[in-house]
Amino acid sequence: MTLGEKICRLRKARGLSQGDLADTLGVSRQSVSKWETDSSVPDLDKLVALSRRFGVTLDELVCGEGDAEKEHEPEPLPAAQPQGRQVLGGVLLAVGLLGLLLFTLLWGLEGLLLGLMFLLPFLLCGVLCLKVRRRLGLWCAWAVYLPQQVYWTMATGITWRLVLTTPHFTREMNYFRLFIGWVMLAALVALTVATARSFSGLRKEPTPKMVGVTAVLWAAALLIWRLRALFFGLFADETGLIQLPGLVTGLLQGACAAGQTAALAAAITLTLALLRGRQKQTPG
Template structure:
């Protein structure tokens, strides 16, 4: 198909006369007539105006090639993948179910509950917490085990102070278990500090006051447990009072551990910020 034929066809599609097209292009009607009969060829500037007017490319105007048909493909629906923490949460829920089902089937429902609670708590954390779920699961698992050990056997990490006088606690197994708990706490504290290595806590006056308050609260909780522990050794203490005192010591111990982790992490971050500002 020649250029003149294309111009004539496209002009007719736009419902323009030769005079109308000549007026738009600022040429005479005779020039348009010569173009359509292939007696002459418009210059490049006129060709550009013709392609813009007809809404086609230069190649389509000159050769008459049909524009490629765009095939619209339906969008592919990609289902979002499940985050790894939720997969871990599902696995933990299944483990909690098995930990509860097997002992319960053998007649020990209380043991089943005790074994299932850590898995259940960690599964809930994996579903609800987006940042650092592994760290919080480790803390939750330790604190849950700490509660069960304390109420079941009276073992606490504080007993490692009796390493060289284990006769006062009755058996060296207690001090050995206390050392294991202490090492676990140390690992959790190191993991917490390293996990917040990018957290900014500049050495300002306000942050300094916050840090001092945290350390004071930690020391207050630690000092609070000593006189309460002495009350537990008092003769003829009622059972209800003993359980209440044990619960108070337990809550004070957990609170002191949480405060220690927060205060230690903020202290390390403040020291790092101070060192970076003095380089």
């Protein structure tokens, strides 16, 4: 059995996709594919990382020595864990769908939209429990935070950007609104740090494509709110009032706020991955 065949066999035995293994090792999926087809050979540090990830010695991985039955041994714990997630996911989806049905029956279309605001986290977390195998807690945290940001922006106009006005804030402007803005900013910082730490092993080569994607994310994070103002300016009359239904205006504002937050977190995480990839390419 060749080295590539061993890597492929060990990967499949542990239920990993090529992308999962690539993320763990900080390489591209194409690199893993080349290893498994024996088109290229992993570096020594990657061989060591592979042996640790698969739970085998370096000799067993490279030379095929050791207990061969260990490779075929099933892993009962990972098999049991998805079952619990499926139950939890089913419960969350049932709560979300039943809640939406109740809101719709009581208040019609407006009830459906209102129910989505409060119950979307249940639906998103339910889907994540059924589909996601890694970083479930992180993605569920984002699934709770972003819809709530849409709701607060739509209902009150409060976003984490409100903290920028702190030096000029007065009592007449309602300090409770400023407090909510600081809470939202603290949650955003915590989630962004958690996301960056979760992907601390991710390395991306600074190719033109990856640099371009990162630049687009930064542009979105910095310019979405400005573009929102320009867009609403197209529908304002001579008095400055926006000639759009209040519900549409609120939803668009909430979507812009959530999109800006998601773009900012993604831009920071990808920028750190590019910096790690560039440091690895630097000799010495």
